[in-house]
Amino acid sequence: MSDARSEAPMLSVEDLSVVFRTDKERVHALDGVNFDIREGETVGLVGESGSGKSVTARSILGLINDPGRIESGAIRFRGRDLTDVGWTDARGDIAIVFQDPSGSLNPVYTVGNQIREALKIHRGLTGRAAREEAIRLLESVGIPDAPGRVNAYPNEFSGGMRQRAVIATALACDPDLLVCDEPTTALDVTIQAQILDLLDDLQRESGLSILFITHDMGVVSTVADRVNVMYAGEIVERAPADRLFSDPAHPYTRGLLASIPSVGARGDRLLTIDGEVPTPNEAPTACRFAPRCPKAFEACDHVHPKHVDQGGGQSAACLLFEEEHTTPVTPETGRPGVADTHSAAETDGGTE
Ligand code: SF4
Structure with a gap:
Protein backbone atom coordinates (compact mmCIF):
# COMPACT_ATOMS: atom_id res chain seq x y z
CA MET A 1 0.00 0.00 0.00
CA VAL A 236 -22.10 -0.05 -6.38
CA GLU A 237 -19.82 1.10 -3.56
CA ARG A 238 -16.54 2.98 -3.26
CA ALA A 239 -14.60 3.67 -0.07
CA PRO A 240 -11.15 3.84 1.50
CA ALA A 241 -10.10 0.21 2.08
CA ASP A 242 -10.09 0.35 5.88
CA ARG A 243 -13.56 1.88 5.92
CA LEU A 244 -14.97 -0.59 3.39
CA PHE A 245 -13.85 -3.53 5.48
CA SER A 246 -14.86 -2.07 8.86
CA ASP A 247 -18.17 -0.50 7.82
CA PRO A 248 -19.46 -1.75 4.45
CA ALA A 249 -22.64 0.01 3.32
CA HIS A 250 -24.00 -1.75 0.22
CA PRO A 251 -25.78 -5.10 0.74
CA TYR A 252 -23.60 -6.62 -2.01
CA THR A 253 -20.38 -5.56 -0.28
CA ARG A 254 -21.73 -6.96 2.98
CA GLY A 255 -22.50 -10.22 1.24
CA LEU A 256 -19.02 -10.44 -0.25
CA LEU A 257 -17.40 -9.81 3.12
CA ALA A 258 -19.67 -12.32 4.86
CA SER A 259 -18.61 -14.92 2.26
CA ILE A 260 -14.92 -14.78 3.20
CA PRO A 261 -14.02 -18.12 4.82
CA SER A 262 -12.80 -17.80 8.40
CA VAL A 263 -10.26 -20.20 9.91
CA GLY A 264 -11.93 -19.83 13.32
CA ALA A 265 -15.38 -20.75 12.02
CA ARG A 266 -14.80 -24.51 11.69
CA GLY A 267 -17.97 -26.52 11.34
CA ASP A 268 -20.10 -23.51 10.45
CA ARG A 269 -21.68 -23.38 7.01
CA LEU A 270 -19.92 -20.96 4.68
CA LEU A 271 -22.16 -17.98 3.96
CA THR A 272 -22.83 -17.24 0.30
CA ILE A 273 -24.83 -14.72 -1.73
CA ASP A 274 -27.84 -16.49 -3.20
CA GLY A 275 -28.11 -16.56 -6.98
CA GLU A 276 -25.58 -15.48 -9.60
CA VAL A 277 -24.36 -12.32 -11.29
CA PRO A 278 -26.73 -11.68 -14.23
CA THR A 279 -25.20 -12.15 -17.66
CA PRO A 280 -24.89 -8.87 -19.57
CA ASN A 281 -27.52 -9.95 -22.10
CA GLU A 282 -30.18 -10.53 -19.44
CA ALA A 283 -32.77 -7.75 -19.12
CA PRO A 284 -31.39 -5.59 -16.30
CA THR A 285 -33.43 -5.04 -13.17
CA ALA A 286 -33.74 -1.46 -11.83
CA CYS A 287 -31.27 -2.22 -9.06
CA ARG A 288 -29.03 -4.87 -10.63
CA PHE A 289 -28.59 -6.58 -7.27
CA ALA A 290 -32.32 -6.71 -6.40
CA PRO A 291 -32.93 -10.40 -7.33
CA ARG A 292 -30.22 -11.44 -4.82
CA CYS A 293 -30.58 -8.73 -2.20
CA PRO A 294 -31.81 -9.69 1.28
CA LYS A 295 -32.74 -6.03 1.91
CA ALA A 296 -34.76 -5.47 -1.28
CA PHE A 297 -38.03 -3.61 -0.92
CA GLU A 298 -40.77 -2.50 -3.29
CA ALA A 299 -39.00 0.52 -4.81
CA CYS A 300 -35.95 -1.59 -5.72
CA ASP A 301 -37.95 -3.13 -8.57
CA HIS A 302 -38.46 0.14 -10.44
CA VAL A 303 -35.99 2.76 -9.21
CA HIS A 304 -32.34 2.84 -10.24
CA PRO A 305 -30.16 3.64 -7.19
CA LYS A 306 -27.80 6.62 -7.26
CA HIS A 307 -24.59 6.88 -5.28
CA VAL A 308 -25.24 8.40 -1.87
CA ASP A 309 -22.38 9.93 0.10
CA GLN A 310 -21.71 8.06 3.33
CA GLY A 311 -18.97 10.45 4.50
CA GLY A 312 -15.24 9.78 4.75
CA GLY A 313 -14.85 9.16 1.02
CA GLN A 314 -17.42 6.35 1.00
CA SER A 315 -20.53 6.17 -1.18
CA ALA A 316 -23.03 3.44 -1.99
CA ALA A 317 -25.63 3.10 -4.76
CA CYS A 318 -28.53 1.71 -2.78
CA LEU A 319 -32.05 2.94 -2.14
CA LEU A 320 -31.65 2.21 1.57
CA PHE A 321 -29.67 5.46 1.69
CA GLU A 322 -31.87 7.62 -0.55
CA GLU A 323 -34.58 9.67 1.12
CA GLU A 324 -36.42 10.29 -2.16
CA HIS A 325 -36.28 7.62 -4.83
CA THR A 326 -36.14 9.74 -7.94
CA THR A 327 -34.15 7.80 -10.53
CA PRO A 328 -36.72 5.42 -11.99
CA VAL A 329 -36.03 3.17 -14.93
CA THR A 330 -37.89 2.47 -18.11
CA PRO A 331 -39.22 -1.10 -17.90
CA GLU A 332 -37.87 -2.06 -21.34
CA THR A 333 -34.24 -1.22 -20.62
CA GLY A 334 -33.89 -1.27 -16.84
CA ARG A 335 -32.01 2.03 -17.19
CA PRO A 336 -32.83 5.48 -15.83
CA GLY A 337 -35.83 6.90 -17.64
CA VAL A 338 -39.04 8.84 -17.07
CA ALA A 339 -39.33 10.51 -13.66
CA ASP A 340 -41.64 8.90 -11.13
CA THR A 341 -40.94 9.84 -7.53
CA HIS A 342 -41.31 7.34 -4.69
CA SER A 343 -40.73 8.42 -1.10
CA ALA A 344 -38.63 6.27 1.21
CA ALA A 345 -41.37 6.71 3.77
CA GLU A 346 -43.70 4.76 1.45
CA THR A 347 -41.50 1.69 1.73
CA ASP A 348 -40.76 -0.64 4.58
CA GLY A 349 -37.01 -0.56 3.89
CA GLY A 350 -34.54 1.20 6.11
CA THR A 351 -30.89 1.52 6.89
CA GLU A 352 -29.52 -1.23 9.02
S1 SF4 B 1 -31.41 -0.75 -3.89
FE1 SF4 B 1 -32.67 -2.29 -2.91
S2 SF4 B 1 -32.21 -4.22 -3.96
FE2 SF4 B 1 -30.61 -2.74 -4.46
S3 SF4 B 1 -29.00 -3.14 -2.98
FE3 SF4 B 1 -30.27 -1.52 -2.11
S4 SF4 B 1 -31.83 -2.56 -0.87
FE4 SF4 B 1 -30.87 -4.10 -2.18
Whole structure:
Protein backbone atom coordinates (compact mmCIF):
# COMPACT_ATOMS: atom_id res chain seq x y z
CA MET A 1 0.00 0.00 0.00
CA SER A 2 1.31 3.40 -0.98
CA ASP A 3 2.26 6.17 1.41
CA ALA A 4 3.02 8.95 -1.07
CA ARG A 5 -0.10 10.18 -2.86
CA SER A 6 -1.12 13.45 -4.39
CA GLU A 7 -4.76 14.45 -4.63
CA ALA A 8 -4.81 14.98 -8.41
CA PRO A 9 -6.12 11.91 -10.24
CA MET A 10 -3.71 10.34 -12.70
CA LEU A 11 -6.58 8.41 -14.27
CA SER A 12 -10.27 9.31 -14.22
CA VAL A 13 -12.84 6.90 -15.59
CA GLU A 14 -15.96 8.99 -16.11
CA ASP A 15 -19.42 7.61 -16.81
CA LEU A 16 -17.96 4.84 -18.94
CA SER A 17 -20.36 2.63 -20.86
CA VAL A 18 -19.23 -0.28 -23.04
CA VAL A 19 -21.55 -2.16 -25.35
CA PHE A 20 -21.07 -5.35 -27.38
CA ARG A 21 -23.29 -5.56 -30.45
CA THR A 22 -24.43 -8.74 -32.14
CA ASP A 23 -26.89 -9.24 -34.96
CA LYS A 24 -29.60 -9.84 -32.39
CA GLU A 25 -28.86 -7.57 -29.47
CA ARG A 26 -26.80 -4.89 -27.74
CA VAL A 27 -25.13 -6.22 -24.61
CA HIS A 28 -24.25 -3.62 -21.98
CA ALA A 29 -21.03 -4.76 -20.30
CA LEU A 30 -20.36 -1.48 -18.43
CA ASP A 31 -22.95 1.08 -17.47
CA GLY A 32 -21.85 4.50 -16.21
CA VAL A 33 -18.66 3.43 -14.43
CA ASN A 34 -16.86 6.15 -12.44
CA PHE A 35 -13.65 5.96 -10.43
CA ASP A 36 -10.22 7.53 -10.31
CA ILE A 37 -6.64 6.68 -9.41
CA ARG A 38 -4.19 9.17 -7.93
CA GLU A 39 -0.42 9.26 -8.31
CA GLY A 40 1.29 6.47 -6.37
CA GLU A 41 -1.99 4.93 -5.22
CA THR A 42 -3.31 1.37 -5.36
CA VAL A 43 -7.01 1.26 -6.18
CA GLY A 44 -8.89 -2.01 -5.93
CA LEU A 45 -11.70 -3.12 -8.25
CA VAL A 46 -13.54 -6.09 -6.77
CA GLY A 47 -16.58 -8.15 -7.63
CA GLU A 48 -17.60 -11.62 -8.70
CA SER A 49 -16.75 -13.06 -12.10
CA GLY A 50 -18.91 -11.42 -14.76
CA SER A 51 -19.23 -8.10 -12.95
CA GLY A 52 -17.29 -6.18 -15.64
CA LYS A 53 -13.87 -5.86 -14.02
CA SER A 54 -11.85 -7.14 -16.96
CA VAL A 55 -13.85 -5.13 -19.51
CA THR A 56 -12.97 -2.08 -17.40
CA ALA A 57 -9.28 -3.04 -17.53
CA ARG A 58 -9.36 -3.58 -21.27
CA SER A 59 -11.17 -0.27 -21.78
CA ILE A 60 -8.43 1.59 -19.93
CA LEU A 61 -5.81 -0.06 -22.17
CA GLY A 62 -7.80 0.66 -25.34
CA LEU A 63 -8.28 -3.06 -25.96
CA ILE A 64 -12.02 -3.17 -26.63
CA ASN A 65 -12.37 -4.58 -30.12
CA ASP A 66 -15.30 -5.32 -32.41
CA PRO A 67 -18.08 -6.14 -31.72
CA GLY A 68 -17.48 -4.17 -28.53
CA ARG A 69 -17.10 -0.44 -28.31
CA ILE A 70 -16.97 2.35 -25.78
CA GLU A 71 -20.38 3.87 -26.25
CA SER A 72 -20.02 6.88 -23.98
CA GLY A 73 -17.95 8.37 -21.19
CA ALA A 74 -14.31 9.35 -20.86
CA ILE A 75 -11.02 7.77 -19.78
CA ARG A 76 -8.80 10.71 -18.79
CA PHE A 77 -5.13 9.89 -18.32
CA ARG A 78 -3.15 12.87 -17.05
CA GLY A 79 -5.99 15.11 -18.19
CA ARG A 80 -6.33 13.78 -21.77
CA ASP A 81 -9.40 11.79 -22.75
CA LEU A 82 -7.99 8.65 -24.38
CA THR A 83 -11.35 7.84 -25.95
CA ASP A 84 -10.93 11.09 -27.87
CA VAL A 85 -7.18 11.37 -28.61
CA GLY A 86 -6.47 7.63 -28.82
CA TRP A 87 -4.11 5.36 -26.90
CA THR A 88 -0.97 5.63 -29.03
CA ASP A 89 0.82 8.23 -26.91
CA ALA A 90 -0.16 6.49 -23.65
CA ARG A 91 0.89 2.95 -24.69
CA GLY A 92 4.09 2.94 -22.66
CA ASP A 93 2.56 4.81 -19.72
CA ILE A 94 -0.08 2.19 -18.95
CA ALA A 95 0.83 -1.50 -18.76
CA ILE A 96 -1.22 -4.56 -17.87
CA VAL A 97 -0.50 -7.83 -16.08
CA PHE A 98 -3.06 -10.52 -16.86
CA GLN A 99 -4.18 -13.42 -14.71
CA ASP A 100 -2.55 -16.28 -16.58
CA PRO A 101 1.21 -15.83 -16.96
CA SER A 102 1.44 -18.78 -19.36
CA GLY A 103 -0.98 -17.10 -21.74
CA SER A 104 0.88 -13.77 -21.48
CA LEU A 105 4.26 -15.16 -22.54
CA ASN A 106 4.99 -16.51 -26.00
CA PRO A 107 6.30 -20.08 -25.53
CA VAL A 108 8.58 -19.99 -28.60
CA TYR A 109 10.62 -16.95 -27.53
CA THR A 110 12.95 -16.70 -24.56
CA VAL A 111 11.84 -14.57 -21.61
CA GLY A 112 14.72 -12.19 -22.35
CA ASN A 113 13.61 -11.85 -25.98
CA GLN A 114 10.14 -10.81 -24.91
CA ILE A 115 11.42 -8.23 -22.45
CA ARG A 116 13.87 -6.89 -25.04
CA GLU A 117 11.03 -6.53 -27.55
CA ALA A 118 9.12 -4.32 -25.09
CA LEU A 119 12.31 -2.34 -24.40
CA LYS A 120 12.84 -1.79 -28.13
CA ILE A 121 9.26 -0.67 -28.80
CA HIS A 122 8.77 1.54 -25.78
CA ARG A 123 12.24 2.78 -24.87
CA GLY A 124 14.26 2.36 -28.07
CA LEU A 125 16.82 0.05 -26.41
CA THR A 126 18.56 -2.57 -28.53
CA GLY A 127 21.61 -4.87 -28.40
CA ARG A 128 23.71 -4.98 -25.28
CA ALA A 129 21.86 -2.15 -23.54
CA ALA A 130 18.56 -4.01 -23.97
CA ARG A 131 20.06 -7.28 -22.68
CA GLU A 132 21.51 -5.56 -19.60
CA GLU A 133 18.21 -3.81 -18.90
CA ALA A 134 16.31 -7.10 -19.33
CA ILE A 135 18.60 -8.70 -16.74
CA ARG A 136 18.15 -5.73 -14.39
CA LEU A 137 14.35 -6.00 -14.73
CA LEU A 138 14.41 -9.73 -14.02
CA GLU A 139 16.55 -9.05 -10.94
CA SER A 140 14.16 -6.30 -9.84
CA VAL A 141 11.26 -8.77 -9.79
CA GLY A 142 13.27 -11.32 -7.82
CA ILE A 143 14.29 -13.85 -10.50
CA PRO A 144 17.36 -15.69 -9.17
CA ASP A 145 20.40 -15.94 -11.48
CA ALA A 146 18.88 -13.43 -13.90
CA PRO A 147 21.94 -13.35 -16.26
CA GLY A 148 21.59 -17.12 -16.69
CA ARG A 149 17.80 -17.21 -16.94
CA VAL A 150 17.40 -14.35 -19.39
CA ASN A 151 17.86 -16.90 -22.18
CA ALA A 152 15.40 -19.42 -20.73
CA TYR A 153 12.02 -20.20 -22.28
CA PRO A 154 8.77 -19.67 -20.33
CA ASN A 155 8.30 -23.43 -19.84
CA GLU A 156 11.61 -23.50 -17.94
CA PHE A 157 10.13 -21.11 -15.33
CA SER A 158 7.79 -22.06 -12.45
CA GLY A 159 4.32 -20.44 -12.35
CA GLY A 160 5.47 -17.80 -9.86
CA MET A 161 8.59 -17.02 -11.91
CA ARG A 162 6.49 -16.71 -15.06
CA GLN A 163 4.26 -14.13 -13.38
CA ARG A 164 7.38 -12.27 -12.21
CA ALA A 165 8.64 -12.34 -15.80
CA VAL A 166 5.29 -10.95 -17.02
CA ILE A 167 5.60 -8.13 -14.47
CA ALA A 168 9.17 -7.49 -15.66
CA THR A 169 7.88 -7.27 -19.25
CA ALA A 170 5.20 -4.79 -18.15
CA LEU A 171 7.83 -2.74 -16.30
CA ALA A 172 9.98 -2.66 -19.44
CA CYS A 173 7.56 -0.01 -20.74
CA ASP A 174 8.49 2.13 -17.70
CA PRO A 175 4.77 2.64 -16.98
CA ASP A 176 3.21 5.16 -14.61
CA LEU A 177 0.09 3.02 -14.19
CA LEU A 178 0.07 -0.76 -13.86
CA VAL A 179 -3.27 -2.49 -14.37
CA CYS A 180 -3.14 -5.86 -12.60
CA ASP A 181 -6.06 -8.05 -13.74
CA GLU A 182 -6.33 -10.93 -11.25
CA PRO A 183 -2.51 -11.24 -11.21
CA THR A 184 -2.42 -13.80 -8.40
CA THR A 185 -5.53 -15.88 -9.09
CA ALA A 186 -3.66 -18.64 -10.93
CA LEU A 187 -0.97 -18.91 -8.24
CA ASP A 188 -0.90 -20.85 -4.99
CA VAL A 189 -1.14 -18.85 -1.76
CA THR A 190 2.58 -18.68 -0.93
CA ILE A 191 3.50 -17.48 -4.42
CA GLN A 192 0.51 -15.13 -4.31
CA ALA A 193 1.93 -13.51 -1.16
CA GLN A 194 5.33 -13.13 -2.84
CA ILE A 195 3.80 -11.42 -5.88
CA LEU A 196 1.79 -9.05 -3.65
CA ASP A 197 4.97 -8.18 -1.73
CA LEU A 198 6.78 -7.63 -5.03
CA LEU A 199 4.10 -5.22 -6.29
CA ASP A 200 4.23 -3.37 -2.97
CA ASP A 201 8.03 -3.07 -3.17
CA LEU A 202 7.92 -1.91 -6.80
CA GLN A 203 5.35 0.73 -5.93
CA ARG A 204 7.37 2.05 -3.01
CA GLU A 205 10.53 2.22 -5.14
CA SER A 206 9.05 3.73 -8.29
CA GLY A 207 5.86 5.51 -7.21
CA LEU A 208 3.76 3.41 -9.62
CA SER A 209 0.00 3.76 -9.52
CA ILE A 210 -1.76 0.40 -9.55
CA LEU A 211 -5.29 -0.65 -10.46
CA PHE A 212 -5.65 -4.02 -8.76
CA ILE A 213 -8.52 -6.13 -10.08
CA THR A 214 -9.59 -9.19 -8.15
CA HIS A 215 -12.57 -11.19 -6.96
CA ASP A 216 -10.71 -11.89 -3.69
CA MET A 217 -11.71 -9.52 -0.89
CA GLY A 218 -8.88 -10.85 1.29
CA VAL A 219 -6.29 -9.93 -1.32
CA VAL A 220 -7.69 -6.46 -1.97
CA SER A 221 -7.74 -5.73 1.77
CA THR A 222 -3.96 -6.17 1.87
CA VAL A 223 -3.04 -4.13 -1.21
CA ALA A 224 -5.53 -1.33 -1.82
CA ASP A 225 -5.73 2.24 -0.55
CA ARG A 226 -9.25 2.64 -1.91
CA VAL A 227 -11.69 0.06 -3.23
CA ASN A 228 -14.47 0.11 -5.83
CA VAL A 229 -17.02 -2.68 -5.63
CA MET A 230 -18.46 -3.66 -8.98
CA TYR A 231 -21.66 -5.54 -9.76
CA ALA A 232 -23.24 -6.26 -13.14
CA GLY A 233 -21.33 -3.51 -14.96
CA GLU A 234 -21.77 -0.81 -12.31
CA ILE A 235 -19.77 0.48 -9.35
CA VAL A 236 -22.10 -0.05 -6.38
CA GLU A 237 -19.82 1.10 -3.56
CA ARG A 238 -16.54 2.98 -3.26
CA ALA A 239 -14.60 3.67 -0.07
CA PRO A 240 -11.15 3.84 1.50
CA ALA A 241 -10.10 0.21 2.08
CA ASP A 242 -10.09 0.35 5.88
CA ARG A 243 -13.56 1.88 5.92
CA LEU A 244 -14.97 -0.59 3.39
CA PHE A 245 -13.85 -3.53 5.48
CA SER A 246 -14.86 -2.07 8.86
CA ASP A 247 -18.17 -0.50 7.82
CA PRO A 248 -19.46 -1.75 4.45
CA ALA A 249 -22.64 0.01 3.32
CA HIS A 250 -24.00 -1.75 0.22
CA PRO A 251 -25.78 -5.10 0.74
CA TYR A 252 -23.60 -6.62 -2.01
CA THR A 253 -20.38 -5.56 -0.28
CA ARG A 254 -21.73 -6.96 2.98
CA GLY A 255 -22.50 -10.22 1.24
CA LEU A 256 -19.02 -10.44 -0.25
CA LEU A 257 -17.40 -9.81 3.12
CA ALA A 258 -19.67 -12.32 4.86
CA SER A 259 -18.61 -14.92 2.26
CA ILE A 260 -14.92 -14.78 3.20
CA PRO A 261 -14.02 -18.12 4.82
CA SER A 262 -12.80 -17.80 8.40
CA VAL A 263 -10.26 -20.20 9.91
CA GLY A 264 -11.93 -19.83 13.32
CA ALA A 265 -15.38 -20.75 12.02
CA ARG A 266 -14.80 -24.51 11.69
CA GLY A 267 -17.97 -26.52 11.34
CA ASP A 268 -20.10 -23.51 10.45
CA ARG A 269 -21.68 -23.38 7.01
CA LEU A 270 -19.92 -20.96 4.68
CA LEU A 271 -22.16 -17.98 3.96
CA THR A 272 -22.83 -17.24 0.30
CA ILE A 273 -24.83 -14.72 -1.73
CA ASP A 274 -27.84 -16.49 -3.20
CA GLY A 275 -28.11 -16.56 -6.98
CA GLU A 276 -25.58 -15.48 -9.60
CA VAL A 277 -24.36 -12.32 -11.29
CA PRO A 278 -26.73 -11.68 -14.23
CA THR A 279 -25.20 -12.15 -17.66
CA PRO A 280 -24.89 -8.87 -19.57
CA ASN A 281 -27.52 -9.95 -22.10
CA GLU A 282 -30.18 -10.53 -19.44
CA ALA A 283 -32.77 -7.75 -19.12
CA PRO A 284 -31.39 -5.59 -16.30
CA THR A 285 -33.43 -5.04 -13.17
CA ALA A 286 -33.74 -1.46 -11.83
CA CYS A 287 -31.27 -2.22 -9.06
CA ARG A 288 -29.03 -4.87 -10.63
CA PHE A 289 -28.59 -6.58 -7.27
CA ALA A 290 -32.32 -6.71 -6.40
CA PRO A 291 -32.93 -10.40 -7.33
CA ARG A 292 -30.22 -11.44 -4.82
CA CYS A 293 -30.58 -8.73 -2.20
CA PRO A 294 -31.81 -9.69 1.28
CA LYS A 295 -32.74 -6.03 1.91
CA ALA A 296 -34.76 -5.47 -1.28
CA PHE A 297 -38.03 -3.61 -0.92
CA GLU A 298 -40.77 -2.50 -3.29
CA ALA A 299 -39.00 0.52 -4.81
CA CYS A 300 -35.95 -1.59 -5.72
CA ASP A 301 -37.95 -3.13 -8.57
CA HIS A 302 -38.46 0.14 -10.44
CA VAL A 303 -35.99 2.76 -9.21
CA HIS A 304 -32.34 2.84 -10.24
CA PRO A 305 -30.16 3.64 -7.19
CA LYS A 306 -27.80 6.62 -7.26
CA HIS A 307 -24.59 6.88 -5.28
CA VAL A 308 -25.24 8.40 -1.87
CA ASP A 309 -22.38 9.93 0.10
CA GLN A 310 -21.71 8.06 3.33
CA GLY A 311 -18.97 10.45 4.50
CA GLY A 312 -15.24 9.78 4.75
CA GLY A 313 -14.85 9.16 1.02
CA GLN A 314 -17.42 6.35 1.00
CA SER A 315 -20.53 6.17 -1.18
CA ALA A 316 -23.03 3.44 -1.99
CA ALA A 317 -25.63 3.10 -4.76
CA CYS A 318 -28.53 1.71 -2.78
CA LEU A 319 -32.05 2.94 -2.14
CA LEU A 320 -31.65 2.21 1.57
CA PHE A 321 -29.67 5.46 1.69
CA GLU A 322 -31.87 7.62 -0.55
CA GLU A 323 -34.58 9.67 1.12
CA GLU A 324 -36.42 10.29 -2.16
CA HIS A 325 -36.28 7.62 -4.83
CA THR A 326 -36.14 9.74 -7.94
CA THR A 327 -34.15 7.80 -10.53
CA PRO A 328 -36.72 5.42 -11.99
CA VAL A 329 -36.03 3.17 -14.93
CA THR A 330 -37.89 2.47 -18.11
CA PRO A 331 -39.22 -1.10 -17.90
CA GLU A 332 -37.87 -2.06 -21.34
CA THR A 333 -34.24 -1.22 -20.62
CA GLY A 334 -33.89 -1.27 -16.84
CA ARG A 335 -32.01 2.03 -17.19
CA PRO A 336 -32.83 5.48 -15.83
CA GLY A 337 -35.83 6.90 -17.64
CA VAL A 338 -39.04 8.84 -17.07
CA ALA A 339 -39.33 10.51 -13.66
CA ASP A 340 -41.64 8.90 -11.13
CA THR A 341 -40.94 9.84 -7.53
CA HIS A 342 -41.31 7.34 -4.69
CA SER A 343 -40.73 8.42 -1.10
CA ALA A 344 -38.63 6.27 1.21
CA ALA A 345 -41.37 6.71 3.77
CA GLU A 346 -43.70 4.76 1.45
CA THR A 347 -41.50 1.69 1.73
CA ASP A 348 -40.76 -0.64 4.58
CA GLY A 349 -37.01 -0.56 3.89
CA GLY A 350 -34.54 1.20 6.11
CA THR A 351 -30.89 1.52 6.89
CA GLU A 352 -29.52 -1.23 9.02
S1 SF4 B 1 -31.41 -0.75 -3.89
FE1 SF4 B 1 -32.67 -2.29 -2.91
S2 SF4 B 1 -32.21 -4.22 -3.96
FE2 SF4 B 1 -30.61 -2.74 -4.46
S3 SF4 B 1 -29.00 -3.14 -2.98
FE3 SF4 B 1 -30.27 -1.52 -2.11
S4 SF4 B 1 -31.83 -2.56 -0.87
FE4 SF4 B 1 -30.87 -4.10 -2.18
